[in-house]
Amino acid sequence: MQERETEIVPSVSERLARFVIEARIDDVPERVLHEAKRSLLNFFGCAIAGSHDAAIEHAAAVLSCFAGVPTATIIGRPQRTDALSAAFLNAASANVFDFDDTHIPTVIHPTAPIAPPLLALAELRRLTGRDLLLAFVLGVEVACRLGNALSPGHYRRGWHITSTCGVFGAAAASGKILGLASRQMTWAFGCASAQSSGLVETLGTMAKSVGVGNAARNGLLSALLAQHGMTGPEQPIEGPRGFARVAGEEANLFAIVDGLGERWELLANTYKPYPCGVVLNPVIDGCLELRARHALSADRIARVVVCGHPLLAERTDRPDVHTGREAQVSAQHSVAVTLLYGTAGLHEFSDSAACNPAVAALRSRVVITRDSAVPVGSARVSVELNDGTSCATKVDQARGSLERPLTDDEIEAKVRLLAEYGLPGTDVEQLISAVWSIDQRQDVGEIVRLAAPAAQTGGNK
Amino acid sequence: MQERETEIVPSVSERLARFVIEARIDDVPERVLHEAKRSLLNFFGCAIAGSHDAAIEHAAAVLSCFAGVPTATIIGRPQRTDALSAAFLNAASANVFDFDDTHIPTVIHPTAPIAPPLLALAELRRLTGRDLLLAFVLGVEVACRLGNALSPGHYRRGWHITSTCGVFGAAAASGKILGLASRQMTWAFGCASAQSSGLVETLGTMAKSVGVGNAARNGLLSALLAQHGMTGPEQPIEGPRGFARVAGEEANLFAIVDGLGERWELLANTYKPYPCGVVLNPVIDGCLELRARHALSADRIARVVVCGHPLLAERTDRPDVHTGREAQVSAQHSVAVTLLYGTAGLHEFSDSAACNPAVAALRSRVVITRDSAVPVGSARVSVELNDGTSCATKVDQARGSLERPLTDDEIEAKVRLLAEYGLPGTDVEQLISAVWSIDQRQDVGEIVRLAAPAAQTGGNK
Numbered sequence: 001m002q003e004r005e006t007e008i009v010p011s012v013s014e015r016l017a018r019f020v021i022e023a024r025i026d027d028v029p030e031r032v033l034h035e036a037k038r039s040l041l042n043f044f045g046c047a048i049a050g051s052h053d054a055a056i057e058h059a060a061a062v063l064s065c066f067a068g069v070p071t072a073t074i075i076g077r078p079q080r081t082d083a084l085s086a087a088f089l090n091a092a093s094a095n096v097f098d099f100d101d102t103h104i105p106t107v108i109h110p111t112a113p114i115a116p117p118l119l120a121l122a123e124l125r126r127l128t129g130r131d132l133l134l135a136f137v138l139g140v141e142v143a144c145r146l147g148n149a150l151s152p153g154h155y156r157r158g159w160h161i162t163s164t165c166g167v168f169g170a171a172a173a174s175g176k177i178l179g180l181a182s183r184q185m186t187w188a189f190g191c192a193s194a195q196s197s198g199l200v201e202t203l204g205t206m207a208k209s210v211g212v213g214n215a216a217r218n219g220l221l222s223a224l225l226a227q228h229g230m231t232g233p234e235q236p237i238e239g240p241r242g243f244a245r246v247a248g249e250e251a252n253l254f255a256i257v258d259g260l261g262e263r264w265e266l267l268a269n270t271y272k273p274y275p276c277g278v279v280l281n282p283v284i285d286g287c288l289e290l291r292a293r294h295a296l297s298a299d300r301i302a303r304v305v306v307c308g309h310p311l312l313a314e315r316t317d318r319p320d321v322h323t324g325r326e327a328q329v330s331a332q333h334s335v336a337v338t339l340l341y342g343t344a345g346l347h348e349f350s351d352s353a354a355c356n357p358a359v360a361a362l363r364s365r366v367v368i369t370r371d372s373a374v375p376v377g378s379a380r381v382s383v384e385l386n387d388g389t390s391c392a393t394k395v396d397q398a399r400g401s402l403e404r405p406l407t408d409d410e411i412e413a414k415v416r417l418l419a420e421y422g423l424p425g426t427d428v429e430q431l432i433s434a435v436w437s438i439d440q441r442q443d444v445g446e447i448v449r450l451a452a453p454a455a456q457t458g459g460n461k
Numbered sequence: 462m463q464e465r466e467t468e469i470v471p472s473v474s475e476r477l478a479r480f481v482i483e484a485r486i487d488d489v490p491e492r493v494l495h496e497a498k499r500s501l502l503n504f505f506g507c508a509i510a511g512s513h514d515a516a517i518e519h520a521a522a523v524l525s526c527f528a529g530v531p532t533a534t535i536i537g538r539p540q541r542t543d544a545l546s547a548a549f550l551n552a553a554s555a556n557v558f559d560f561d562d563t564h565i566p567t568v569i570h571p572t573a574p575i576a577p578p579l580l581a582l583a584e585l586r587r588l589t590g591r592d593l594l595l596a597f598v599l600g601v602e603v604a605c606r607l608g609n610a611l612s613p614g615h616y617r618r619g620w621h622i623t624s625t626c627g628v629f630g631a632a633a634a635s636g637k638i639l640g641l642a643s644r645q646m647t648w649a650f651g652c653a654s655a656q657s658s659g660l661v662e663t664l665g666t667m668a669k670s671v672g673v674g675n676a677a678r679n680g681l682l683s684a685l686l687a688q689h690g691m692t693g694p695e696q697p698i699e700g701p702r703g704f705a706r707v708a709g710e711e712a713n714l715f716a717i718v719d720g721l722g723e724r725w726e727l728l729a730n731t732y733k734p735y736p737c738g739v740v741l742n743p744v745i746d747g748c749l750e751l752r753a754r755h756a757l758s759a760d761r762i763a764r765v766v767v768c769g770h771p772l773l774a775e776r777t778d779r780p781d782v783h784t785g786r787e788a789q790v791s792a793q794h795s796v797a798v799t800l801l802y803g804t805a806g807l808h809e810f811s812d813s814a815a816c817n818p819a820v821a822a823l824r825s826r827v828v829i830t831r832d833s834a835v836p837v838g839s840a841r842v843s844v845e846l847n848d849g850t851s852c853a854t855k856v857d858q859a860r861g862s863l864e865r866p867l868t869d870d871e872i873e874a875k876v877r878l879l880a881e882y883g884l885p886g887t888d889v890e891q892l893i894s895a896v897w898s899i900d901q902r903q904d905v906g907e908i909v910r911l912a913a914p915a916a917q918t919g920g921n922k
Contacts, residue, residue: 158702194672207693232668241619
């Protein structure tokens with residue numbers, strides 16, 4: 001449906017609110033619901049793995065001093081806490097390694113801010129899997145459509161779009177569960193607009209997690225406040241001093257409401273196969289392929305040459321790294337660990353892997369070259385062996401890209417590894433099968449409890 | 462001390478952090494400390510008066526469902542709550558009527574976001590009045606210096622500067638009390654930068670209070686997180702994607718650190734005599750003067766003519782109002798209630814005053830005229846009586862302006878009225894004398910408890 005922007009602009013918030021409150025699960029294509037399950041499964045794995053990162057330890061310690069009735073599961077951790085604090089911590093855990101999902105057009109990580117408020121609500125009030133799925137799909141729709149409207153200027157200016165747009169998605173999803181009326185949903189957007197924050201400058205530090213955690217917590221809070229009558233502006237998004245105008249650079253308001261209910265943003269969601277910069281995916285794919293095909297071992301390798309679009313070198317030509325965070329954006333490190341260990345998971349991008357002498361030795365034999373003819377997202381990898389022979393491969397589309405998405409099995413495998421990393425020895429199969437069958441579950445609370453140690457304590461601290 | 466901006470810019474966050482942690486109360490001029498007491502006293506009055514506004518009722522109801530150990534006083538209310546929730550509610554209460562203080566160069570309301578975290582900390586750990594005064598002065602310094610650097614572009618773009626800069630001030634003040642090291646203080650700024658939010662679009666709605674409440678709560682949270690080791694970027698303010706660059710329009714970073722410890726922003730703080738748009742102050746002053754001098758009564762008045770700078774008419778020529786919020790920006794309403802009742806307080810700007818037929822009748826006989834020769838901040842008021850006579854006055858500088866600040870006695874009188882409005886029948890004299898002598902008090906917690914009903918309950922809900 002084509003409408004002129006002038007007819008759309010004055011009522012963007014209202015139209016978005018009405019769409020959310022009126023949507024029924026039967027309106028959502030099966031393919032979208034299945035993508036929602038994939039997103040949730042990937043989310044649980046990431047949150048379990050991240051749940052003992054130092055940033056989460058610090059946040060949990062501080063929040064526990066002020067937390068209320070412990071109704072909610074903290075994923076991966078033995079304590080329970082109140083719903084708002086759980087939303088914060090679970091969102092922060094899911095995103096702390098940047099191993100969570102990515103909405104390609106906006107680089108929003110949508111599930112981290114949007115699923116946790118719903119899981120917290122599911123333990124406050126009985127919530128069916130179908131209701132959760134619908135609310136989740138709608139929350140992603142709201143966050144990513146705002147992101148589309150503000151991209152690319154918003155992120156480029158320095159706004160951490162996952163947080164700034166995520167809080168609106170969290171509010172929409174929570175408000176759907178709470179059964180808000182249209183007017184209340186607009187108020188919820190208004191309360192979210194007063195809490196939208198997050199800066200790119202914080203990426204690479206623990207403060208990033210504060211922004212992402214707040215997006216989830218404050219989205220839930222916005223919906224609860226609106227339900228209680230907390231009013232907001234009529235045009236929190238499109239108003240002259242509303243979110244899109246103030247935080248956007250030439251926002252395309254039309255993109256927010258165009259084709260609502262016809263196109264679904266979740267279909268542009270992707271899942272990372274490796275916990276590092278996304279441009280490194282084809283490089284790691286190539287290394288895995290060569291290692292398997294030629295039974296490569298590090299001591300036979302004289303030199304590795306990686307060739308990619310100049311962007312690859314620009315972002316990842318980093319021969320010398322000392323921390324896991326640096327390793328995540330180093331092509332040399334990615335090549336070295338992949339060829340050494342035949343896998344590229346969280347352990348391979350840890351501080352200790354970064355400092356491992358064997359990794360450092362192989363890293364020093366990796367060279368990154370530039371070729372504008374290689375498309376972004378592709379890479380060539382050549383390995384020269386000590387015996388004078390060599391082998392090479394070319395990866396056109398990396399695993400985890402929109403063109404070559406992770407299969408359901410691959411997501412499952414990723415989640416098993418992540419669960420083993422965060423909760424060693426845990427049996428994650430129940431959780432995996434519960435998420436695949438979430439649309440048949442009567443009580444989502446049972447599912448989220450599968451993502452925490454069996455014997456959760458009821459109190460804080 | 463004049464330094465070139467190029468030398469300053471790379472280390473703004475670090476210099477600000479170091480200033481805050483190194484400052485001692487003996488470095489702060491007596492005049493500044495006295496202004497801090499005036500700000501705090503005005504704050505308590507505003508917070509008591511606002512504490513039962515609908516926005517606060519809604520927020521308190523929602524937060525109580527998730528609140529933790531009730532260590533902290535909610536000003537004006539019978540319940541206690543956890544420190545973070547108390548910081549939120551007390552900040553929101555103080556600012557809900559926009560009757561709190563105004564830092565003239567930035568229009569920041571500084572005390573609302575900055576005092577509440579300190580009061581909450583004072584009930585978590587014993588805190589002397591001197592320590593609180595120093596931390597408060599420093600918090601205001603940080604918030605207002607950021608505001609100076611970003612003004613006027615930041616507010617003009619649509620950022621609610623009280624909230625966006627207030628969270629940094631709250632973090633600085635809280636961090637001072639917690640004894641953060643310089644590096645931790647920079648982290649606290651980093652955590653604050655991830656939480657800086659608030660939109661002008663929300664003004665006039667309850668959602669405004671969400672932004673202001675969060676500034677206080679999240680500033681406190683930032684300091685607590687930093688104390689626990691939550692890292693942040695090294696340049697959260699001046700970095701390429703830091704607060705000043707992202708939320709600022711051509712930010713003047715030099716203004717943040719120039720003359721630190723030599724000039725004090727608190728000396729540019731002012732207190733409103735009337736709970737309405739600040740441009741109406743000289744109009745109300747004139748009406749009060751004429752009413753007293755000529756014993757005017759409404760039935761004798763044929764017409765009132767107000768003449769001011771065109772800005773006055775632009776913002777306040779509003780003959781027809783139906784709510785208290787509209788009344789606050791109506792010159793006609795302000796004139797009518799002042800001449801009718803001889804006072805212009807919260808009751809006179811309530812919904813019921815807006816709908817009062819006697820007020821409406823007099824409003825209809827008020828005319829606003831424009832004269833570019835009248836300076837902004839001044840006004841002429843002429844009253845024509847039914848007997849054909851008339852009287853007039855000219856107010857050059859309004860009460861409550863920087864040039865004609867409220868006296869200590871006038872602030873006391875304002876606080877008595879506000880306390881009577883928020884907690885009718887309460888004895889506020891103890892609170893007033895406690896604030897004036899706060900620098901001699903060993904336990905600030907005792908003072909904040911004087912601002913709540915005597916029999917506070919220990920629990921939530």
